[in-house]
Amino acid sequence: MQVQTVLGPINPSQLGKTLTHEHLSLDFDFFYKEPPKQLNDLFTNEISLANLGAIRQYPYGSRYNINFGDADTHRNVIEDVLLYKKYGGGTIVENSSHGLKRNLRFLYDVSIGTGVHLIAGTGHYVYNLQSESHLAMSVENMVKLYIDEIKNGVDLNGDGKTFVKCGFIGEVGSVYPIHEFERRAIEATAIAQQELGCAVSFHPGRDSEAPFEIIRLYLEAGGKPEKCVMSHLDRTIFDFDKLLEFAAFGVYCQFDLFGTECSHYQLNPTSYMPSDYQRIENIIKLSKEGFTNRLLMSHDIHTKHRLVGFGGHGYAHIINNVLHRLITYGLNVEQVDQISVVNPADWLSFSLN
Template structure:
């Protein structure tokens, strides 16, 4: 794939198989992981020290492994193409023209060539994310990089190819942030904003697990010259416990991403946040629409554990199209509102400007 410049990309969408017209995008999952490894460093260290094998998921243990989510070695990754092919085939059976944005970027083992293989094998358009995940997944030598160096690398990932491949990114993110924000993460946010100005891509950010984190991120993106109207804030479900914070964030102009669809438990494995159900997510989205923020909402599942895949007893990538869209219809969402959330808003964000 030849290097792209701004004029080549303006008004287009960039998938792992090439540049396409925006009208070719169907209903879109804005935040997923198809081939990934988010195994926490301390879990990797324990596995090495104890010579642990990856957990075997069975009918007898799937509920408990899913509840613990991040604690069982092997549940936090999938690089098996056969599993991914099956999952994408199930998605396509539920929604023939579905699109997936894979935000697996540096730090959590992205596989751009693998995504291209899967896209070509299933016909599902896939969009690769650029940039860097949270500080704890980043090697120390890279943390010493300057903002300019990080910016150049992100621009290269969009224009030339990601991680020594010719597969180009179509969005910047998910830029990983912790709470409090680490120095490297601040630089990565600044670099994302600068790369956005240069490429015309949207940005997706993984905020720290604190209600003030998204607002700090908005301030950094704005002060670095980024376009907040093309900034997607991930994980609203686990970051804000009430509507007021969501409305306050929406007032900044950024995009609110409810991306825990399919997680039907109040228990959150990282901290004591009460997670909403799918019904509650839709109630929040309804309130945002009624207050004029419908154009600022996107949805997804953020699958990043095996036990959320259909192959291991989970809901899979098809859940929103198979179950949530019919639920939206039953709860009174109009066809226009549903189309706006799952198709119009993603198309606008994924089209380079």
């Protein structure tokens, strides 16, 4: 069993502390939301001390902030990944799939330049970010695409010399109710997963029923629960009894918005965004219920303001500010290592033969 990074296969024991849901480069412009009119003059093509507070409240109201693929972003991402390594980070799983304009060339270069293991994803994000050609894909063609990008890789330069192989399928995105294209993508993910034995990761719509519907479709199509991650549960299922019901499926329950401490959720204003304390509380409660080996944590960084260079918490936030709090509030060192090191390695490892 090995883990497939952008630089090639490694032993799972080499991963170290692992973030299982991050982005290093993507296009999030589709999710732009108008900020309050009285604050319009603060949303300029820069982030400064004068407007950082407003951007933290309304991060999707700044087109500059949600441009996560420009030179400013890339320069700061590299510095942030280096900080992550400095503080003990080993691996980052990059979840930009088809529809998010993933940048495999950048991932390859960052991994070489920083020494941090990076794992790239294949699969499809939500339907309304897809091109017409991808929207028309059959389940069979999706399966072929996913398997090809994992087994053979993507030609970075078009010259047949440098290939990056994806190491998992994700993030596979859907809205709610689930669009017909997304149903095909979920089915294709399950079929490819069953054939390869690889890891998969799902992005649910912003409704508490969405994770249940995704898992039902995935399991019916033959996907293995023990290789499946459900992302964003911290902003999706708020009732603990319902969270416990979902955990019983045996999939990985991922709390991946650590560092987001603004309760106003601009992408779903009728709901709210929990705090890090609430995330920690749910992780500890699930651990006490026997699900320690089915828990994962990350930040889902995809906007500039969450990078250290723009005044944010950065990729090292969980290492520096969360892991010790898990111990303070009731977990032991072995349980924290299980969540931050062992679980990611178990999830990501599969036979590459």
